[in-house]
Amino acid sequence: xxxxxxxxxxxxxxxxxxxxxxxxxxxxxxxxxxxxxxxxxxxxxxxxxxxxxxxxxxxxxxxxxxxxxxxxxxxxxxxxxxxxxxxxxxxxxxxxxxxxxxxxxxxxxxxxxxxxxxxxxxxxxxxxxxxxxxxxxxxxxxxxxxxxxxxxxxxxxxxxxxxxxxxxxxxxxxxxxxxxxxxxxxxxxxxxxxxxxxxxxxxxxxxxxxxxxxxxxxxxxxxxxxxxxxxxxxxxxxxxxxxxxxxxxxx
Amino acid sequence: xxxxxxxxxxxxxxxxxxxxxxxxxxxxxxxxxxxxxxxxxxxxxxxxxxxxxxxxxxxxxxxxxxxxxxxxxxxxxxxxxxxxxxxxxxxxxxxxxxxxxxxxxxxxxxxxxxxxxxxxxxxxxxxxxxxxxxxxxxxxxxxxxxxxxxxxxxxxxxxxxxxxxxxxxxxxxxxxxxxxxxxxxxxxxxxxxxxxxxxxxxxxxxxxxxxxxxxxxxxxxxxxxxxxxxxxxxxxxxxxxxxxxxxxxxx
Numbered sequence: 001x002x003x004x005x006x007x008x009x010x011x012x013x014x015x016x017x018x019x020x021x022x023x024x025x026x027x028x029x030x031x032x033x034x035x036x037x038x039x040x041x042x043x044x045x046x047x048x049x050x051x052x053x054x055x056x057x058x059x060x061x062x063x064x065x066x067x068x069x070x071x072x073x074x075x076x077x078x079x080x081x082x083x084x085x086x087x088x089x090x091x092x093x094x095x096x097x098x099x100x101x102x103x104x105x106x107x108x109x110x111x112x113x114x115x116x117x118x119x120x121x122x123x124x125x126x127x128x129x130x131x132x133x134x135x136x137x138x139x140x141x142x143x144x145x146x147x148x149x150x151x152x153x154x155x156x157x158x159x160x161x162x163x164x165x166x167x168x169x170x171x172x173x174x175x176x177x178x179x180x181x182x183x184x185x186x187x188x189x190x191x192x193x194x195x196x197x198x199x200x201x202x203x204x205x206x207x208x209x210x211x212x213x214x215x216x217x218x219x220x221x222x223x224x225x226x227x228x229x230x231x232x233x234x235x236x237x238x239x240x241x242x243x244x245x246x247x248x249x250x251x
Numbered sequence: 252x253x254x255x256x257x258x259x260x261x262x263x264x265x266x267x268x269x270x271x272x273x274x275x276x277x278x279x280x281x282x283x284x285x286x287x288x289x290x291x292x293x294x295x296x297x298x299x300x301x302x303x304x305x306x307x308x309x310x311x312x313x314x315x316x317x318x319x320x321x322x323x324x325x326x327x328x329x330x331x332x333x334x335x336x337x338x339x340x341x342x343x344x345x346x347x348x349x350x351x352x353x354x355x356x357x358x359x360x361x362x363x364x365x366x367x368x369x370x371x372x373x374x375x376x377x378x379x380x381x382x383x384x385x386x387x388x389x390x391x392x393x394x395x396x397x398x399x400x401x402x403x404x405x406x407x408x409x410x411x412x413x414x415x416x417x418x419x420x421x422x423x424x425x426x427x428x429x430x431x432x433x434x435x436x437x438x439x440x441x442x443x444x445x446x447x448x449x450x451x452x453x454x455x456x457x458x459x460x461x462x463x464x465x466x467x468x469x470x471x472x473x474x475x476x477x478x479x480x481x482x483x484x485x486x487x488x489x490x491x492x493x494x495x496x497x498x499x500x501x502x
Binding site: 160 | 464
């Protein structure tokens with residue numbers, strides 16, 4: 001039984017290869033799965049979140065059959081290049097470094113950064129008042145890059161594999177504060193673990209746009225995603241997904 | 252980052268100019284070399300602590316009193332039977348969950364809040380278990396006649412172990428211990444998961460900035476190989492030196 005299933009799958013895959021991209025509408029999409037509420041694994045082991053809902057809505061509009069897979073963050077672009085999947089919908093910011101290696105669709109939301117620190121602690125957010133402090137962020141993120149580039153000389157920067165590990169160390173007191181994307185941090189601050197912490201200072205608006213990444217040569221897929229994105233923005237699907245996670249618009 | 256690394260960086264960057272990929276190689280190579288240094292520190296320091304712990308553990312393990320051998324047996328069973336990554340996470344993220352640990356003053360401020368010492372603790376405890384097991388085997392392998400000769404001379408049990416059995420056992424385990432050090436060198440890459448910038452951590456951070464995963468992972472692999480080769484060479488020398496009696500005997 002198992003063998004015949006594998007055989008069928010192989011035959012189908014072979015057929016799909018020969019049929020070209022007209023019918024072979026299987027799109028593999030990677031997300032991280034450790035970045036609530038945008039992408040995370042729920043109690044039953046399913047990928048959930050804003051990114052995942054957007055991915056599903058886009059696939060429906062494109063009438064494509066989508067596989068959504070979880071992939072560790074710092075290997076997510078190498079995996080795309082290695083053709084393990086065709087698109088990344090994982091709250092990825094458009095940056096010049098990334099644009100050298102992947103192509104981005106139109107943005108599907110805008111991100112700002114924010115400082116997080118313990119409640120009741122004086123917390124200036126300029127380089128001088130932060131001098132000697134230890135700040136954390138997730139590795140290979142805009143927040144991490146911002147920390148290293150603007151404050152790297154005055155603070156100790158610690159970079160984590162996942163956002164969750166950074167929260168753990170903030171709660172443990174190993175970090176004086178964090179720089180994080182604002183929306184996922186908003187979600188964490190609502191949770192039990194985040195009760196002792198709050199946003200500090202002004203938001204850091206770095207004109208950060210979040211988009212879907214595809215391989216640079218996959219222009220057709222990029223165009224299809226852009227078209228589907230315009231459609232879900234138009235018909236209210238996007239607003240409905242937005243409202244599931246945040247009481248304010250994030251586009 | 253140390254001043255030396257920054258200076259080396261600037262010097263190499265000036266040498267390489269603006270042309271990619273050379274500019275990136277020049278900018279990030281010193282950070283990776285800095286990581287090599289930390290990796291060496293972790294392996295050597297935890298290796299030494301591991302041996303110090305392994306001797307009493309092995310002696311307990313061969314004792315006839317259950318109050319002595321049973322705890323040693325349990326310790327070795329636990330540390331050989333669980334993944335090193337789990338042990339690191341238990342020490343780093345696990346202990347910090349307890350208020351009692353966070354309020355332990357000096358122990359927390361100076362030791363357990365620092366990823367460096369958490370890595371040293373986890374690696375030392377781990378390698379101590381393996382080394383103790385090697386030592387136990389080696390003590391059993393000391394020729395019976397030598398032990399009997401020591402008894403016939405009227406040496407106390409302490410003197411038997413101190414002067415005859417342990418020195419012989421150390422020579423016997425040397426090749427196998429060299430192997431353990433190589434395994435620990437490779438295991439030390441896990442330090443990168445708790446924000447340490449060892450060779451692996453530095454490499455991952457550099458790739459997070461440049462997305463040159465192929466180039467920098469190959470570089471890291473080559474550097475690990477070179478370190479392993481150096482350790483192998485050192486252990487060969489030590490064997491040669493410690494087993495001098497065998498050389499003269501076989502001439």
